[in-house]
Amino acid sequence: MRVRNLFAVxxxxxxxxxxxxxxxxxxxxxxxxxxxxxxxxxxxxxLLLGTLYLTKTEEARPVHSILxxxxxxxxxxxxxxxxxxxxxxxxxxxxPVQLAGPDYIHRSxxxxxxxxxxxxxxxxxxxxxxxxxxxVIFTAGIAVLMLLKHAIPPGPxxxx
Amino acid sequence: MRLDxxxxxxxxxxxxxxxxxxxxxQFHGDYGPGGGFxxxxxxxxxxxxxxxxxxxxxxxxxxxxxxxxxxxPLGVLIYAGVGVVGWLTGGNYLDYSHLAHDPVHGxxxxxxxxxxxxxxxxxxxxxxxxxxxxxRGRR
Numbered sequence: 001m002r003v004r005n006l007f008a009v010x011x012x013x014x015x016x017x018x019x020x021x022x023x024x025x026x027x028x029x030x031x032x033x034x035x036x037x038x039x040x041x042x043x044x045x046x047l048l049l050g051t052l053y054l055t056k057t058e059e060a061r062p063v064h065s066i067l068x069x070x071x072x073x074x075x076x077x078x079x080x081x082x083x084x085x086x087x088x089x090x091x092x093x094x095x096p097v098q099l100a101g102p103d104y105i106h107r108s109x110x111x112x113x114x115x116x117x118x119x120x121x122x123x124x125x126x127x128x129x130x131x132x133x134x135x136v137i138f139t140a141g142i143a144v145l146m147l148l149k150h151a152i153p154p155g156p157x158x159x160x
Numbered sequence: 161m162r163l164d165x166x167x168x169x170x171x172x173x174x175x176x177x178x179x180x181x182x183x184x185x186q187f188h189g190d191y192g193p194g195g196g197f198x199x200x201x202x203x204x205x206x207x208x209x210x211x212x213x214x215x216x217x218x219x220x221x222x223x224x225x226x227x228x229x230x231x232x233p234l235g236v237l238i239y240a241g242v243g244v245v246g247w248l249t250g251g252n253y254l255d256y257s258h259l260a261h262d263p264v265h266g267x268x269x270x271x272x273x274x275x276x277x278x279x280x281x282x283x284x285x286x287x288x289x290x291x292x293x294x295x296r297g298r299r
Binding site for chain 2: 030031033034035039043046050051110113114115116119120122123124130131133135138142144147148149
């Protein structure tokens with residue numbers, strides 16, 4: 001089936017995001033599930049709908065052959081699947097990630113007084129990462145404002 | 161008669177609960193799921209919902225665009241400033257152990273302030289991006 005209506009695509013991506021949030025919930029990653037549900041399904045869908053309002057809701061007919069994009073997409077997927085095949089099996093206990101976990105779980109409450117280990121790792125043990133993350137959001141916001149805010153106001157004499 | 165009366169009434173009812181939930185996620189992040197990022201997105205979504213239902217102009221009166229644009233760098237400054245305070249009080253950059261009389265309280269204060277910085281930047285960025293999109297108008 002082929003969908004050229006972008007409104008349907010945006011709604012489907014929102015539904016997909018909610019499904020991914022449910023998957024993360026099943027994997028006990030409640031913090032990530034909360035983020036995925038609020039950003040991916042909530043604000044992301046609204047912003048995509050806002051983009052559709054600014055442009056068109058129907059996808060334009062492609063002017064070039066689809067073979068090259070198809071080749072790039074299939075090639076990237078093949079490389080990713082090849083990369084995933086080299087990772088340890090899902091849920092296996094003796095990986096470096098699993099070895100660091102119990103250490104943080106034992107130290108967190110005594111050292112920081114914070115019961116939620118995710119919060120203490122995020123804000124204290126890995127504080128530099130979160131500072132970088134906040135700076136990324138700051139940069140993204142500034143970039144969008146630079147691109148969109150001081151645009152030419154809409155009017156009958158606008159030429160573009 | 162306007163056809164969106166149900167949306168308007170329902171929005172008016174759920175908006176305060178959304179804001180309270182954002183504050184809950186922010187301040188309960190030490191014990192349950194959540195933190196500055198999630199709370200910021202929920203608080204930003206509250207303003208975005210208000211703007212969607214009641215229009216962009218009332219939302220801009222409630223939360224001015226200038227305030228939102230000042231809040232984006234403010235959050236990063238709060239975060240980086242906590243790091244500098246940790247540095248000046250005798251620890252490393254972003255080491256919260258010296259912020260209070262004992263290390264555990266210092267860590268609690270540091271995490272609280274840092275999460276507040278994340279909340280300010282994230283919520284303001286969400287609203288600012290929405291304002292930028294919605295303020296352009298269809299061409």
